[in-house]
Amino acid sequence: MKLLKLNLSGVRGIVGQTITPELVIDFASAFGTMLPAGTVLVGRDSRKSGLMVQEAAVAALLSTGHEVRNLGICPTPVIQFLVRQHRAVGAISITAGHNPAEWNALNFINSQGTYLNEFQGSELLDIYHLGRFAHQKLKKSPAVINELNPEEVYFSWLSHKLRTEEIARARFKVVVDPCNGAGAGLVNKFFQALGCELVAVNNEPSGYFPHDPEPRPRNAGEVASLVRATGASLGFLLNSDASRVSLVTETGETLSEEYTLPVVAGYYLQQQPGPVITSLSTSRMIEAVAEKYGVPVIRTRVGQSALIQVMLQEDGALAGEGSGGVALRNFQPAFDGFAVMGLVLEAMAVQQKKLSELVKAIPRYHIVKDKIVCPPHRLHSLVAETRKLYPRAEVNSLDGLHVTLKEAWVHIRASSTEPLIRVIAESPSAARAQLEVDKVVAFLNRLLG
Amino acid sequence: MKKRLPLKVSVSGVRGIIGESLTPQIAARFASAFGTYLGPGQVLIGQDTRPSGTMLKKAVLSGLLATGCQPVEVGVLPIPTILFLTHEKQARGAVVVTASHNPPEWNGLKFIGPEGLYLRRSQVEEFLDIFHQGEFTFVAAERIKSPLQEKNAGELHLEKILSRLKVRAIRSRGFRVVADCANGAGATLLPQLLRELGCETLLINTDLSGQFAHQSEPVPENLGELCRRVKEFRADLGLAQDADADRLALVDEKGRALGEDLTLALAVAHVLGKKRGPVAVNLSASMAIDDLAARYRVPVIRTRIGEINVVEAMLDEGAVIGGEGNGGVIWPEIHPCRDSLTAAGLVLEMLAESQKPLSVLAAEFNKYHLLKDKMDCPAELAFRAVVELRRRYQSEKISTLDGLKISWPDSWVHLRPSNTEPIIRLLAESRSAVRSRRLIERFKKEIKSIIRKLV
Numbered sequence: 001m002k003l004l005k006l007n008l009s010g011v012r013g014i015v016g017q018t019i020t021p022e023l024v025i026d027f028a029s030a031f032g033t034m035l036p037a038g039t040v041l042v043g044r045d046s047r048k049s050g051l052m053v054q055e056a057a058v059a060a061l062l063s064t065g066h067e068v069r070n071l072g073i074c075p076t077p078v079i080q081f082l083v084r085q086h087r088a089v090g091a092i093s094i095t096a097g098h099n100p101a102e103w104n105a106l107n108f109i110n111s112q113g114t115y116l117n118e119f120q121g122s123e124l125l126d127i128y129h130l131g132r133f134a135h136q137k138l139k140k141s142p143a144v145i146n147e148l149n150p151e152e153v154y155f156s157w158l159s160h161k162l163r164t165e166e167i168a169r170a171r172f173k174v175v176v177d178p179c180n181g182a183g184a185g186l187v188n189k190f191f192q193a194l195g196c197e198l199v200a201v202n203n204e205p206s207g208y209f210p211h212d213p214e215p216r217p218r219n220a221g222e223v224a225s226l227v228r229a230t231g232a233s234l235g236f237l238l239n240s241d242a243s244r245v246s247l248v249t250e251t252g253e254t255l256s257e258e259y260t261l262p263v264v265a266g267y268y269l270q271q272q273p274g275p276v277i278t279s280l281s282t283s284r285m286i287e288a289v290a291e292k293y294g295v296p297v298i299r300t301r302v303g304q305s306a307l308i309q310v311m312l313q314e315d316g317a318l319a320g321e322g323s324g325g326v327a328l329r330n331f332q333p334a335f336d337g338f339a340v341m342g343l344v345l346e347a348m349a350v351q352q353k354k355l356s357e358l359v360k361a362i363p364r365y366h367i368v369k370d371k372i373v374c375p376p377h378r379l380h381s382l383v384a385e386t387r388k389l390y391p392r393a394e395v396n397s398l399d400g401l402h403v404t405l406k407e408a409w410v411h412i413r414a415s416s417t418e419p420l421i422r423v424i425a426e427s428p429s430a431a432r433a434q435l436e437v438d439k440v441v442a443f444l445n446r447l448l449g
Numbered sequence: 450m451k452k453r454l455p456l457k458v459s460v461s462g463v464r465g466i467i468g469e470s471l472t473p474q475i476a477a478r479f480a481s482a483f484g485t486y487l488g489p490g491q492v493l494i495g496q497d498t499r500p501s502g503t504m505l506k507k508a509v510l511s512g513l514l515a516t517g518c519q520p521v522e523v524g525v526l527p528i529p530t531i532l533f534l535t536h537e538k539q540a541r542g543a544v545v546v547t548a549s550h551n552p553p554e555w556n557g558l559k560f561i562g563p564e565g566l567y568l569r570r571s572q573v574e575e576f577l578d579i580f581h582q583g584e585f586t587f588v589a590a591e592r593i594k595s596p597l598q599e600k601n602a603g604e605l606h607l608e609k610i611l612s613r614l615k616v617r618a619i620r621s622r623g624f625r626v627v628a629d630c631a632n633g634a635g636a637t638l639l640p641q642l643l644r645e646l647g648c649e650t651l652l653i654n655t656d657l658s659g660q661f662a663h664q665s666e667p668v669p670e671n672l673g674e675l676c677r678r679v680k681e682f683r684a685d686l687g688l689a690q691d692a693d694a695d696r697l698a699l700v701d702e703k704g705r706a707l708g709e710d711l712t713l714a715l716a717v718a719h720v721l722g723k724k725r726g727p728v729a730v731n732l733s734a735s736m737a738i739d740d741l742a743a744r745y746r747v748p749v750i751r752t753r754i755g756e757i758n759v760v761e762a763m764l765d766e767g768a769v770i771g772g773e774g775n776g777g778v779i780w781p782e783i784h785p786c787r788d789s790l791t792a793a794g795l796v797l798e799m800l801a802e803s804q805k806p807l808s809v810l811a812a813e814f815n816k817y818h819l820l821k822d823k824m825d826c827p828a829e830l831a832f833r834a835v836v837e838l839r840r841r842y843q844s845e846k847i848s849t850l851d852g853l854k855i856s857w858p859d860s861w862v863h864l865r866p867s868n869t870e871p872i873i874r875l876l877a878e879s880r881s882a883v884r885s886r887r888l889i890e891r892f893k894k895e896i897k898s899i900i901r902k903l904v
Contacts, residue, residue, distance in 0.1 A: 052514035
């Protein structure tokens with residue numbers, strides 16, 4: 001089966017099967033057709049297919065008459081920041097984030113530097129499906145400007161946003177694994193500016209992924225043993241476009257990616273109180289943190305696009321989800337792995353606490369995640385079927401099925417990036433969370449035969 | 450009725466109008482088909498100076514990368530240089546983003562196969578089958594390569610040309626040359642070649658920004674400025690390239706445009722004077738070639754129209770020189786392709802060795818008058834008209850290799866339905882311009898009356 005997933009803000013698939021030059025050109029032509037005249041930024045993560053996709057996307061944008069600023073290998077949060085800096089009319093980030101190396105994706109970014117909202121996303125799809133693109137006659141060629149070191153202006157902005165001197169004074173030793181993704185190499189500049197001693201692994205933007213580029217405990221073994229071996233203050237894992245982070249404590253404990261949001265919020269809400277935006281699938285740990293600061297938690301659909309839109313509408317202080325992606329209103333409306341790493345260090349420096357101590361302040365829940373491969377055309381109908389499992393419970397169907405039970409919750413939803421049904425349950429008891437997930441998985445497997 | 454979009458797919462590649470018919474999608478599809486056809490390996494990619502070149506090049510790069518090829522970007526270079534380099538670097542093939550002499554709103558892709566030769570008709574068919582079937586062999590992500598860039602790759606071509614010319618003899622003459630590069634890719638190398646040959650040069654239309662100062666076919670009506678400059682500069686000759694730099698036309702020291710077919714005649718005369726061997730030209734080339742071959746007692750092979758047909762015949766028959774009457778000189782010592790740089794070198798060597806001015810050398814060949822014309826005719830009728838003419842003239846000396854060519858002792862006419870437009874092309878040559886004109890008019894009339902009977 002060929003996999004191609006369209007979601008609100010982009011198109012994702014396996015290179016050579018569905019991500020082909022022509023598909024990329026069609027989507028980028030649709031994007032160029034939708035945008036007003038002006039400059040469009042294009043950047044990519046380090047995947048080996050990145051240049052193929054980039055050349056196709058740039059050809060399409062030139063064809064629709066747009067000047068292109070080519071950022072090369074560049075983390076998505078840096079691209080999002082530079083959209084506003086350059087007053088660009090939009091950007092394309094070529095990255096499949098946490099997906100394995102054979103995947104790639106186009107992520108479309110608007111002139112505010114955020115992922116397309118649902119209206120822009122559906123307009124893009126309408127133009128794509130209609131297939132009538134505004135190819136120009138090109139009596140003059142629009143320029144392609146190759147930006148060298150596009151991250152410098154971003155890092156200089158970020159170091160002003162952070163309490164750099166206090167972080168530097170703490171003399172942290174940091175282990176980081178950028179998974180040879182877009183953040184590789186750049187972490188040296190970043191942590192040097194923060195006065196940290198750096199131990200980096202998988203730090204070449206080669207596109208060779210030593211493990212899936214997904215920041216989570218399963219992939220954190222190397223970082224954990226380095227933290228212990230070097231006596232580091234903490235460890236970080238990044239996904240392939242440096243938008244998501246997971247943490248490893250100074251004792252070498254590999255924290256679930258669910259911890260990133262509450263750890264950051266526990267410090268950031270002190271400085272910047274306001275509503276917290278998160279998804280239905282994210283751990284209840286954040287409720288405890290929000291309660292401490294007397295701010296509401298607003299739950300919405302899964303995904304950066306939806307979270308950021310609600311954050312902007314509701315004047316949220318921060319938005320984030322259990323994947324390790326967090327956006328901070330005072331920084332930029334984007335999941336930003338560098339800002340998150342900086343704030344974790346700032347929280348430790350300012351409060352003079354170890355990471356394990358910050359984590360201890362957060363009530364412990366057990367979250368269990370599972371997934372079931374499912375034919376794309378049955379995804380949503382099967383999710384709807386699971387409603388039968390909970391005849392009397394309180395449910396929310398904003399995004400799949402979210403069920404609040406006594407001492408537990410379950411979220412069953414169709415992935416927007418892969419042909420999967422995700423099942424997530426959380427409870428103060430690990431056994432209970434597992435039980436809830438197993439129940440749903442068994443039910444779905446029966447339906448799938 | 451909906452306007453027909455001008456996208457032309459032919460043996461020489463694909464051409465279309467940017468923003469209308471030739472989109473990045475189509476370019477990527479052709480490149481994907483070409484990469485599938487060639488298989489993974491080095492593929493050169495070059496371009497002419499048109500403003501849409503970068504856009505198309507990027508679309509082509511993505512198609513080549515997706516099919517596992519290793520693209521090598523060589524930038525703006527003459528077509529003959531890219532053909533030469535494809536062979537020299539033992540690349541699988543090359544793609545050139547160019548629309549030759551079409552107006553600036555056009556662009557296109559030319560496909561070059563192994564050994565730096567244009568695809569033969571059978572190869573084009575295989576390649577187009579892949580394109581039309583649309584099943585491309587995209588490789589897995591980890592097998593995708595990164596493009597390489599080669600700067601100054603053209604130097605190799607110049608070195609080869611200079612190694613085959615009597616450079617010292619040419620240099621000693623200190624020729625004064627005006628060169629019109631037609632704002633095409635020739636401007637990247639012709640000035641350097643002339644410098645190496647010790648010429649004092651005046652260069653016009655060498656700007657590569659993609660704006661054409663005049664239509665790029667090197668026919669006399671486009672060479673007004675060059676003729677004027679030759680006189681002002683008191684030059685020994687003027688050189689006019691087309692935008693791809695495969696064709697060359699000459700202006701003599703009196704500022705007269707000599708007509709494209711003269712370039713081939715001079716090159717053939719010069720090369721046969723040094724080395725005897727077969728000559729290959731297409732059906733439409735001047736009788737002057739036959740006279741020269743007779744003088745040196747060597748055979749002339751006449752081929753169908755189209756550069757690759759001449760090249761194939763040259764390779765098969767071991768021809769020492771050949772080409773087309775449109776200023777396309779093929780000297781296999783350098784590379785079997787039409788090459789304005791090579792042609793310029795040969796003409797300068799001939800001037801140096803003969804010690805005669807160009808007007809005198811040309812006078813020998815001006816006894817023939819070759820005229821070209823065309824008439825509107827729907828494609829289907831054009832073929833039937835040619836068939837009828839073939840029947841009527843079967844007792845004459847005829848060739849049906851490509852349309853119909855009828856030859857008399859000192860004249861001929863060649864009638865050829867176009868592959869790409871609903872027209873019939875007519876060429877006639879004789880010893881007087883009036884007679885050539887009369888021949889053309891006579892056959893136009895005859896075709897019209899045949900068509901009237903057919904409909």
